[in-house]
Amino acid sequence: MVHPPTIADVNEADLLPESLREDFPILQQTVHGDKPLVFLDSAASSQRPRQVTQALVDCYEQDYANVHRGIHVLSERATDAYELARAKVRDFIGAEHSREVVFTAGTTASINTVARSWGDANLAAGDEILVTPMEHHSNLVPWFQLAERTGAVIKHVAMTDDGRLLPEAFDEAINERTKVVAFTAVSNTLGTVNPVKEIAAKARAAGAISVVDAAQSAPHMTTDVRQLGVDFLAFSAHKLCGPSGVGVLYGREALLEAMPPFLGGGSMINRVYDDHFTPAGLPAKFEAGTPPIAPAIGLGAAIDYLQAIGLGRIHAHEAALVGYAWRRLADIEGLRLLGPSPLEHGPEVRAGLVSFVLDRPHAHDIAQLLDRDGVAVRAGHHCTQPLHDRLGITASTRASFYLYTTRGEVDALADSLATVREKFRPTGRKRKPRSAGE
Ligand code: PMP
Numbered sequence: 001m002v003h004p005p006t007i008a009d010v011n012e013a014d015l016l017p018e019s020l021r022e023d024f025p026i027l028q029q030t031v032h033g034d035k036p037l038v039f040l041d042s043a044a045s046s047q048r049p050r051q052v053t054q055a056l057v058d059c060y061e062q063d064y065a066n067v068h069r070g071i072h073v074l075s076e077r078a079t080d081a082y083e084l085a086r087a088k089v090r091d092f093i094g095a096e097h098s099r100e101v102v103f104t105a106g107t108t109a110s111i112n113t114v115a116r117s118w119g120d121a122n123l124a125a126g127d128e129i130l131v132t133p134m135e136h137h138s139n140l141v142p143w144f145q146l147a148e149r150t151g152a153v154i155k156h157v158a159m160t161d162d163g164r165l166l167p168e169a170f171d172e173a174i175n176e177r178t179k180v181v182a183f184t185a186v187s188n189t190l191g192t193v194n195p196v197k198e199i200a201a202k203a204r205a206a207g208a209i210s211v212v213d214a215a216q217s218a219p220h221m222t223t224d225v226r227q228l229g230v231d232f233l234a235f236s237a238h239k240l241c242g243p244s245g246v247g248v249l250y251g252r253e254a255l256l257e258a259m260p261p262f263l264g265g266g267s268m269i270n271r272v273y274d275d276h277f278t279p280a281g282l283p284a285k286f287e288a289g290t291p292p293i294a295p296a297i298g299l300g301a302a303i304d305y306l307q308a309i310g311l312g313r314i315h316a317h318e319a320a321l322v323g324y325a326w327r328r329l330a331d332i333e334g335l336r337l338l339g340p341s342p343l344e345h346g347p348e349v350r351a352g353l354v355s356f357v358l359d360r361p362h363a364h365d366i367a368q369l370l371d372r373d374g375v376a377v378r379a380g381h382h383c384t385q386p387l388h389d390r391l392g393i394t395a396s397t398r399a400s401f402y403l404y405t406t407r408g409e410v411d412a413l414a415d416s417l418a419t420v421r422e423k424f425r426p427t428g429r430k431r432k433p434r435s436a437g438e
Contacts, residue, residue, distance in 0.1 A: 009327060010407055014320035016313060021404050023049035023305075035374030038409045043188055043216060043353050043400030044378055045238045048302065052241055055301035059294045067293055068267060068284070082293055085300030086283070089248055092303045093233065094224035097253055099282040103296050106247035107215040108138040110234030111182075113249055113286060114211055115142035117262040118232075122179060125151025129180040130173055130208070132194075133159045133390050134187040137383040139213040143182055152179070159390070163190040163339040164349070167198040178208045185217035186351040189384045189398065190339030191322065193217070193351055200230045209255065215239055219402070220318060220351050222311040225250055237295060242302035246295035249286070256282050263288040306403075314403045318352030321401050321410055325354045328414040332421055334359035338396060353400035355382070358417075360424040363395040366417070373416040375399075375409075 021027050024047050031037050039047060059081065065074035067082045083098070090098045104110045119142075123129075129143045129152050147154050157173040159165055165183070174181065181203035185196050196217075200210040209231040214223060219240035225233055232251050238244040251259075261268050261279050265288035270278040279285045306314065323342050329335055338355040358366060367379035378398045381388045388394060399413050 010320050010324045014316045015407065016309065016317045016403055018406055020309070021406075023051065024404050025050065027404060031374050032372055035372075036412075038373075038375040038412045040399040040401065040405065040409065040413060041376045041378050042219075042402035042405070043239070043398065045244065046219060046241050046402050047404065048241045048243070048298075049305055051305050052243070052298050052301045056243060056294050056298045059297045064294065066290055078293060081297045081300075082291070085296045085303075088300040088303045092223065092307070093218070093248075093250055094226050095250055096226065100250055100253050100256060102249040102251065102256070102283045102286040103291050104234075104247045104249050104286075105245060105292065106236040106238070107136075107213060107234045108247075110232075110247055110249035111139055111211065111213065112142045113262050114232050114234075114251070115146045117259045117286075118209065118255065119143075119146040119180070120149065121258075121260055123150040123152045126177060127152040127179040128155050128175070128177045129153070129182065130155050130157055130170075130178050130203075132157050132165055132183045134163065134165070134190055134192065134384065134387050135182070135184055136188055136213060136215070137385070138215075139182050139184060139211070140386070143180065153177075157183075160340075162341070163187065163192050164345075165192070165194050165199070167195055167202065170199055170202045174202055174206045174208065176206070178203070178206050180211060181208050182211040182213070184213040184215075185223075186214075186220070187339065187384075187387075188216045188353075189355050189382045189387055189396065191350040191353045191355065192339050193221075193349055196230065197228045200228055204229065204231075216351060216353075219306075220311070221315045231255055237299040237302060240299075240302055241305055243292075243295040243298040246292040246299050248299075253282065256286070261285045261288070265289045267291075309403060315351075317403060318401050318405075319347035319350070321405055321407065322350050322352055322354060323347055324407060325399065325401075325410045325413070328410065329354060329356060329417065332358075332414070332418050333425075334421055335417070338391065352402065352405070353398055355396045355398040357393050357396050358421055358424075360426070361420070363397045366397045366420055369420045369423075370397075370413070370416050373412065373419075375413050375416050377413070 063077040065078045067079040086098045089101045158169040203210040212230045212233040214233050214235040218235035236247040268288040336357050340349045342350045363379035
């Protein structure tokens with residue numbers, strides 16, 4: 001039974017004004033004829049406001065040239081804008097120096113940089129790399145590859161049955177051989193918000209580095225690397241209203257200084273000789289070749305946009321929607337919600353997404369049927385196969401929210417899902433047995 005939504009289900013004061021959606025032209029369309037688009041796939045990639053696309057247009061139409069190279073006016077302007085974007089990122093994550101902010105191609109590239117550069121220089125056979133059962137493949141595979149190269153060992157910390165990481169579990173898993181603790185700040189499948197500060201402190205106390213995958217946290221809540229006490233932190237612009245093709249690797253200055261560069265080429269050198277080179281200083285040492293110039297500038301514009309609204313308000317908006325979605329979806333027969341309940345643990349335990357499985361039909365069919373109603377969700381393993389194995393499922397459906405998501409859109413999801421489930425309701429009639437050879 002689906003209970004009728006009531007205004008009391010959401011504290012109106014927590015919601016952002018719907019007028020914000022006017023900044024997102026892509027959301028103002030109908031699909032499949034006359035169905036208003038209900039975009040609930042922001043965890044995969046968010047949409048971007050006019051302010052960000054305008055920054056890209058301005059860059060390409062007025063100020064574009066390669067950076068750090070030419071001594072001409074366009075190159076100087078592009079370099080200034082690129083470095084201003086770096087300063088905005090520094091401010092956005094609370095880093096001490098812009099030198100600690102490396103522009104990469106995205107979260108995946110950032111984590112690979114740490115695994116290759118720090119990992120190859122510091123790990124030996126028998127050392128341990130601690131990961132969690134809820135990691136995205138991009139915070140697993142680079143560590144598996146590092147373990148293959150060095151003989152290091154992969155270990156998993158325990159997770160509660162409802163998908164939480166408890167700091168105590170790290171006490172059990174961390175020992176004197178632990179060199180890396182790699183974990184996500186927010187699970188892209190469960191939505192769990194992890195205790196980053198506590199985990200990072202435990203890693204540091206044991207002499208291990210902490211590598212935080214902030215792909216799903218940086219867009220949705222305040223990040224302060226110094227307050228969190230993390231060593232490395234990675235995120236992508238395309239999930240926080242910015243362009244695709246650019247991301248960030250934050251690293252503590254002392255660590256980055258001591259690390260050899262990973263990619264070699266132009267811009268990352270101080271001097272090249274016949275058969276060797278000396279590396280540039282930070283952050284250029286880790287930015288070989290022509291960087292993602294316009295995307296980085298677009299990321300700066302996205303940060304301006306998010307900060308003008310306030311990360312705290314964005315988080316409160318999403319927490320309100322998740323609580324509401326949780327209650328509405330829990331009423332659908334045969335539906336299992338994944339991850340910790342915000343009703344049991346409070347809204348702080350979750351970020352803005354809900355994943356679920358229905359007893360029928362399969363996740364991919366659900367996504368296709370929802371799409372016919374204009375509701376865009378994600379189905380599959382969301383690059384978290386070990387987590388799905390752990391949950392005993394092969395796929396799930398995920399609806400993810402952002403600052404532009406409305407309560408009406410959550411209603412559209414719940415209504416469409418209830419109709420899907422109704423269509424696939426078990427009839428109780430026995431199926432005709434198949435004849436041999438059929
Ligand atoms: N980690 C998490 C938690 C993610 O959700 C994603 C994106 N799905 C990534 C890492 C990888 O990000 P990107 O594809 O931008 O490198």
